[in-house]
Amino acid sequence: xxxxxxxxxxxxxxxxxxxxxxxxxxxxxxxxxxxxxxxxxxxxxxxxxxxxxxxxxxxxxxxxxxxxxxxxxxxxxxxxxxxxxxxxxxxxxxxxxxxxxxxxxxxxxxxxxxxxxxxxxxxxxxxxxxxxxxxxxxxxxxxxxxxxxxxxxxxxxxxxxxxxxxxxxxxxxxxxxxxxxxxxxxxxxxxxxxxxxxxxxxxxxxxxxxxxxxxxxxxxxxxxxxxxxxxxxxxxxxxxxxxxxxxxxxxxxxxxxxxxxxxxxxxxxxx
Numbered sequence: 001x002x003x004x005x006x007x008x009x010x011x012x013x014x015x016x017x018x019x020x021x022x023x024x025x026x027x028x029x030x031x032x033x034x035x036x037x038x039x040x041x042x043x044x045x046x047x048x049x050x051x052x053x054x055x056x057x058x059x060x061x062x063x064x065x066x067x068x069x070x071x072x073x074x075x076x077x078x079x080x081x082x083x084x085x086x087x088x089x090x091x092x093x094x095x096x097x098x099x100x101x102x103x104x105x106x107x108x109x110x111x112x113x114x115x116x117x118x119x120x121x122x123x124x125x126x127x128x129x130x131x132x133x134x135x136x137x138x139x140x141x142x143x144x145x146x147x148x149x150x151x152x153x154x155x156x157x158x159x160x161x162x163x164x165x166x167x168x169x170x171x172x173x174x175x176x177x178x179x180x181x182x183x184x185x186x187x188x189x190x191x192x193x194x195x196x197x198x199x200x201x202x203x204x205x206x207x208x209x210x211x212x213x214x215x216x217x218x219x220x221x222x223x224x225x226x227x228x229x230x231x232x233x234x235x236x237x238x239x240x241x242x243x244x245x246x247x248x249x250x251x252x253x254x255x256x257x258x259x260x261x262x263x264x265x266x267x268x269x270x271x
Contacts, residue, residue: 032061036068043071048078066096070105082112103133110142119150 039054055072058065073088089112092105110125126143130136 028061029065032058032065032068035061036065036071039068039071039075043075043078046078048075051075052079064095066092066098066101069095070101073105073108077108077112080115082115086112099132103129103136103139106132107136107139107142110139110146114142114146114149117149117153119146119153122146123150 035054035058039051039058042048042051042054052072052075055068055075058068059072062068069088069092073085073092076082076085076088086109089105089109093102093109096102096105106125106129110122110129113119113122113125123143123146126139126146129139130143133139
């Protein structure tokens with residue numbers, strides 16, 4: 001019996017807790033709706049900063065309040081905080097289960113991307129919007145504009161890259177010409193230096209020659225030409241012939257002396 005009473009007591013407490021939680025949730029939702037209406041009034045008066053505060057408070061009461069999320073994104077867009085607006089619209093696409101609401105959020109993402117000149121991202125956002133609401137002519141028009149701008153941006157980027165490439169090539173050519181000119185100047189300086197050194201050497205030789213005493217003409221006359229190696233001068237040949245004749249005369253005289261004396265006779269010795 002006691003166990004049954006305890007079970008009933010637990011059930012009553014659980015139901016009461018759930019009921020209280022539901023009441024709290026409903027209370028927060030009502031407060032969020034009140035803040036939403038307040039934000040809308042401020043938005044219509046173009047008091048976007050105050051409206052943003054009201055929408056933020058509404059989301060504090062109910063984080064999945066898609067209308068507050070969407071309107072908060074719109075205030076950020078009106079304040080030209082496009083990057084923050086995109087992030088807020090993305091939240092709307094995630095929490096909303098309504099395709100039309102998602103389509104409108106993607107449409108506004110596309111507009112925010114257009115303002116940032118991110119045309120390719122804008123094209124993708126408008127396509128996502130049309131996938132959820134194909135009958136939206138305004139989104140279709142915006143898509144066409146975004147595609148045109150994206151194509152133009154791509155062409156401009158190609159032209160810019162081409163101009164940069166041409167500029168780099170011209171700069172490289174200028175540098176090459178400058179290097180060649182520097183090398184030519186170096187070679188020219190080297191040639192000039194060699195010529196200068198040659199002139200200096202010639203000048204030094206001239207100075208040495210000027211420093212030598214003038215040679216006496218008599219000395220030049222007394223100087224005998226040096227015989228070339230392997231050859232005899234006429235004077236040397238004459239001296240050699242005279243020497244040979246003298247030797248031959250001496251030899252002849254000796255031979256005549258021997259003939260006049262006769263042959264020697266062997267003498268007997270006493271033993």
